[in-house]
Amino acid sequence: MTYVPPEVIEEKVLEIYEDIKGRYAELKNKDKLKIPTVEMPAQDPHVRAHNLEEVAIGYTLEEAIVEANRCLQCPTQPCIDGCPVRIDIPAFIEKIALNEIQQSVDIIKEASLLPAICGRVCPQESQCQATCIVGKAKKDVDKAVAIGRLERFAADWERERGAIKVPEVKPETGKKVAIVGSGPAGLVVAADVRREGHDVTIFEAFHKLGGVMRYGIPEFRLPNDIVDIEISTLKKMGIKFQMNYVVGRTRKLTDLMAKDGFDAVFLGTGAGLPIFMGIEGENLVGVFSANEYLTRANLMRAFDREHADTPIYKSKVVAVLGGGNVAMDSARMALRLGAEKVYVIYRRTEVEMPARKEEVLHAKEEGIEFHFLQNAKRILGDEKGRVVGMECLRYELGEPDASGRRRPVVIEGSEFTIDLDTVIVAIGNGSNPLISQTVPELKVNKWGNIVVNEKQKSSVDKIYAGGDIVLGAATVILAMGEGRKAAASINELLAENVETEKEAEINS
Numbered sequence: 001m002t003y004v005p006p007e008v009i010e011e012k013v014l015e016i017y018e019d020i021k022g023r024y025a026e027l028k029n030k031d032k033l034k035i036p037t038v039e040m041p042a043q044d045p046h047v048r049a050h051n052l053e054e055v056a057i058g059y060t061l062e063e064a065i066v067e068a069n070r071c072l073q074c075p076t077q078p079c080i081d082g083c084p085v086r087i088d089i090p091a092f093i094e095k096i097a098l099n100e101i102q103q104s105v106d107i108i109k110e111a112s113l114l115p116a117i118c119g120r121v122c123p124q125e126s127q128c129q130a131t132c133i134v135g136k137a138k139k140d141v142d143k144a145v146a147i148g149r150l151e152r153f154a155a156d157w158e159r160e161r162g163a164i165k166v167p168e169v170k171p172e173t174g175k176k177v178a179i180v181g182s183g184p185a186g187l188v189v190a191a192d193v194r195r196e197g198h199d200v201t202i203f204e205a206f207h208k209l210g211g212v213m214r215y216g217i218p219e220f221r222l223p224n225d226i227v228d229i230e231i232s233t234l235k236k237m238g239i240k241f242q243m244n245y246v247v248g249r250t251r252k253l254t255d256l257m258a259k260d261g262f263d264a265v266f267l268g269t270g271a272g273l274p275i276f277m278g279i280e281g282e283n284l285v286g287v288f289s290a291n292e293y294l295t296r297a298n299l300m301r302a303f304d305r306e307h308a309d310t311p312i313y314k315s316k317v318v319a320v321l322g323g324g325n326v327a328m329d330s331a332r333m334a335l336r337l338g339a340e341k342v343y344v345i346y347r348r349t350e351v352e353m354p355a356r357k358e359e360v361l362h363a364k365e366e367g368i369e370f371h372f373l374q375n376a377k378r379i380l381g382d383e384k385g386r387v388v389g390m391e392c393l394r395y396e397l398g399e400p401d402a403s404g405r406r407r408p409v410v411i412e413g414s415e416f417t418i419d420l421d422t423v424i425v426a427i428g429n430g431s432n433p434l435i436s437q438t439v440p441e442l443k444v445n446k447w448g449n450i451v452v453n454e455k456q457k458s459s460v461d462k463i464y465a466g467g468d469i470v471l472g473a474a475t476v477i478l479a480m481g482e483g484r485k486a487a488a489s490i491n492e493l494l495a496e497n498v499e500t501e502k503e504a505e506i507n508s
C-alpha cells in the first residue's frame with residue numbers, strides 16, 4: 001500500500017459523502033459493501049520521519065460518517081466478541097453514521113474509559129476488526145470496518161469541544177483504596193472504584209502519570225496531551241495522585257494497609273524490567289534497552305534538545321533487535337533523533353512479527369530497513385568500549401513452537417558483520433521483583449508475574465492485581481479489561497465491609 005496524501009483521501013470521500021448523506025437507513029448491505037475503506041490520513045512520511053507530531057491525523061467528520069456507513073449492523077455482532085472490554089461497537093458506529101457523535105461517545109464510554117488512547121494504540125486488526133463481517137466478506141482484514149479509527153474520531157470530537165463528561169461519583173463511603181502504578185490498568189481501577197464513592201490514591205514511581213502510555217509509546221503515536229486530558233478527568237473525580245512514590249521503597253506495601261488505613265490495594269505495576277539477549281558486548285557504550293531509550297526520549301524529553309537536559313546518544317547507524325511494537329517505536333524514534341540508517345533485525349519473517357501491521361507499514365514508509373531471518377550473535381566494540389559493529393547469524397524457519405509460530409533455526413556458519421554505532425534491544429520486558437520481594441506471601445509464577453484468581457485477587461487478602469504485572473507484557477486494552485474486573489471485585493469487597501459495619505453499628 002502506498003502513501004496517499006490527506007487531501008486526496010478527503011476529495012475521494014467527499015464525493016461518496018454527497019451520494020450517501022442522510023441515507024443510512026435506506027442503504028442496503030450490498031450498497032454498504034461497495035463503499036471503499038476510508039484510509040487514515042497521515043503526515044507525509046518524509047516530513048514525519050523528522051518530527052514528533054502525531055503520524056495519523058484522524059478522520060474529518062465526513063470521512064468518519066462515510067466509514068461508519070460501511071457497517072452492516074450485523075445481528076450477531078461478532079465485533080463485540082472481539083473487543084476485550086465489549087464496547088457496543090455497532091451501536092456507537094450507527095450513531096456516527098447518523099452524525100450523532102456525542103451519543104456515540106457516550107456508548108463507547110459505558111465500556112471504555114480511555115477511548116482516545118485505545119482508538120490510537122489497540123491492535124484492532126487482531127481483535128474487533130479481525131471478526132468484522134465486512135472484512136470477512138472481502139477476505140481481507142484491512143478492509144474490515146475501521147472500528148479503531150472511528151473510536152478515535154468520536155473521542156477526539158468530544159475532547160476538541162472541551163466537552164468531556166466527568167463520571168458521577170456516589171457519596172463518600174469512608175473506605176480507602178491504594179492503586180500502585182498509573183498505567184491503563186491502575187487508571188481504570190481508580191475510576192471504577194472512585195465512582196462507588198471510595199477514597200482513591202494512585203502511587204506512581206515516576207514523576208509523570210500514565211505508565212507505558214507516557215514513557216514508552218512515543219508522542220508520534222500517542223501525544224502526551226491526550227494522556228494528560230484522560231487523567232485530568234480522574235483528577236476531577238477526586239482521585240488523588242502521589243508521584244515519585246515507589247511502593248516497596250518509599251513505603252512498604254504492607255504499611256499502606258496496616259499503618260495508612262487502606263482497605264484494599266490494586267497492583268498495576270506493569271512489566272517494566274528490560275530483558276537482554278545475554279550475548280557478548282551487551283555492556284558496551286551504545287547498547288540500550290528499548291525501555292531506557294524510549295524513556296529518555298519520551299518521559300525525559302531527550303528529543304527536545306534545546307530545552308531538556310537529558311543526554312541521548314548521537315547515533316548514525318542503529319540496529320533494533322526485535323519485532324514487536326516496542327521495536328517499531330524504538331526504530332522510528334531513533335530516526336527522529338537523527339540516525340541516518342535504522343535497521344530492524346528480526347529472527348523470524350514479517351508474517352510472524354508481533355508488531356501491529358500499521359506500525360510496520362509506517363516504519364517502512366519512513367525508511368526503516370527490515371532484516372528478517374537474522375539475529376545478533378555478539379556486539380563488537382572498539383578500544384574505548386564503544387559499539388562499532390555487530391556479528392549476526394542467519395536463520396530459517398523450522399517447526400511451530402509453543403507460541404504457534406514457526407521456530408527460527410540458526411544456519412550454522414552463516415555469520416556476517418554489520419557496521420553500526422548503536423544497538424537497541426527490544427526483545428521483551430519482564431516484571432520488576434521489587435514488590436514481590438518485599439511481600440514474600442505474594443504468590444508469583446516463574447516469570448515473576450503475580451498470580452491472581454478469576455476476580456484478580458492475589459494470594460494476599462485485600463490485594464488485587466492486573467495488567468502486565470499479571471499477564472506479562474500485553475496490551476493497553478487487556479490491562480484495562482483486567483482493571484475493570486479487579487475494580488468490580490474491590491467494590492464488592494468494600495460494599496460487604498460497609499454493610500457489615502452498618503449491621504455492627506445497629507447491633508451495638
Ligand SMILES: Cc1cc2nc3c(=O)[nH]c(=O)nc-3n(C[C@H](O)[C@H](O)[C@H](O)COP(=O)(O)OP(=O)(O)OC[C@H]3O[C@@H](n4cnc5c(N)ncnc54)[C@H](O)[C@@H]3O)c2cc1C
Binds near residue numbers: 183204271479
Ligand atoms: C514501547 C511500547 C509500545 C507499546 N505499544 C503498544 C500498542 O501500540 N498497543 C497496545 O495495546 N499496547 C502497547 N504496549 C503495551 C502496553 O503499553 C502495556 O501492555 C500497558 O501499558 C500495560 O499497562 P499496565 O497498567 O499493566 O502497566 P504500565 O503501563 O507498565 O504501568 C505501570 C506503572 O506502574 C509504575 N510502577 C511500577 N512499579 C511501581 C512501584 N513499585 N511503585 C509505584 N509505581 C510503580 C510504573 O512506573 C508505571 O507507570 C506497548 C508497550 C511498550 C513498552
Ligand code: SF4
Binds near residue numbers: 071080089131133145
Ligand atoms: S462485525 Fe463489522 S459490519 Fe458487523 S456490526 Fe460489527 S463492525 Fe459492523
